[in-house]
Amino acid sequence: MSDLPDIRDDSPLPEALRFRAPAPLVDIGANLTHDSFSRDGEAVIERARAAGVETLIVTGTDQRHARQAIELAEHHTGLYATAGIHPHEASQWNAELAAAFAELHRHPAVVAVGECGLDFNRNFSTPAEQERAFEAQLTLAAENGLPLFLHERDAGRRMLEMLTAWRDDIRDAVVHCFTGEREVLHGYLDLDLHVGLTGWLCDERRGHHLRELLADIPLNRLMVETDCPYLLPRNLPAKPRARRHEPALLPWIVAEIAHWRGDTALTVARETTATARRFFQLEENVR
Structure with missing residues (x-):
């Protein structure tokens, strides 16, 4: 992560955080429609590109944010969108x-159904409501052939049950921001699903168990993401002035994954990018 990019002096990233990826990266989960990016969204995208994060999948968590994600993708090369209802x-x-x-999923910028799934941690919607909405979005994915961008928190067993029932009907799925335990991880991998990892593994309070699981995830099933503006890595060498996560920091997460896997950052960068491009069929959606 040398060769610091040329970032403007008004950047919220101190020099210690001006990383450069060893190979182009795909951030598969960037919440760029969040209000915290409303004033400097263009600069955030510029910093991402300067850091080697050339492709961004902008997460659509409801109808309004999915439309906003599509608008961003329409105006920026290398940006794509997901469209779904968060649990x-x-x-x-x-x-x-x-x-x-169903209409949004026909837009050429939309590369996945979601963010959708189950979250039994907070239950802002009841489990029954979550399962109903998830089942409906599984149906949409089966009909339109798009992969699924999944959210799961404290619901691994039920998620596995539902996905097992639908596995022959859906093209593919990635469990984004995976934070679960070994048994659940292996259940997803046994279904030939993909796994997205974030800066959660940089959190000494709750993410260290992920370091022991990294070797279990084949690189052709692994993708990387920031989930920005959330999940700012806690072990960064400095803090952004805004205390906000952004895609330009993804190279740090890649380096952490590489360290705990015993791989090089170059290997992880190349392989996760190849996996993401294949998963989202980005070669067929060059825009």
């Missing part, structure tokens, strides 16, 4: 939303 918002699901998302 926190699952209580909103109805026939009108189903039709709206």
Whole structure:
């Protein structure tokens, strides 16, 4: 992570955080429609590119944010969108939303159904509401052939049950921001699903168990993401002035993954990018 890029002096990233990836990266989970990016979104994208993060999948967690993600993708080369209902918002699901998302999924910038899934940690929507919305989005993915961008928190067993029932009907799926235990991880891998890792493994309070699981994930099943502005790595050598995570910091996460796997950052960068491009069929969606 040498060869510091030329970032403007007004950057919120101190010099110690001006990383450069050893090979082009794909950030598969960037919440660039979050309000914290409303004033400097263009600069955030510029810093990402300067850091070698050339492709960004902008997460759409509800209808409004999915439309915003599509708008960003329409205006920026190398940006793509997902479109779905997050389990926190699952209580909103109805026939009108189903039709709206079916239309959004036909947009050429949309490369996955989601963020969707199950979150039994907070239960902002009831488990029954979450399962209903998730089942509906599994149906959409089966119909349109897009892969799934999944959210799962404290719901691994039920998620595995539902995905097992649908595995022959869906093309593929990635469990984004995986934070679970070995048994659940192996369940996903046994279904030939993909796993997305974030700066969670940089958190000494709750993420260290992931370091022991890294060797279990084949590189052709692994992708990397920031989940920005959330999950700022706690072990960075300095802190951004805004205390906000952004895609330009993804090379740090790649280096952490490489360290705990016993690989080089170059290997992890190349392989996770190849996996992401294949998963989202980006070669067929050059924009």
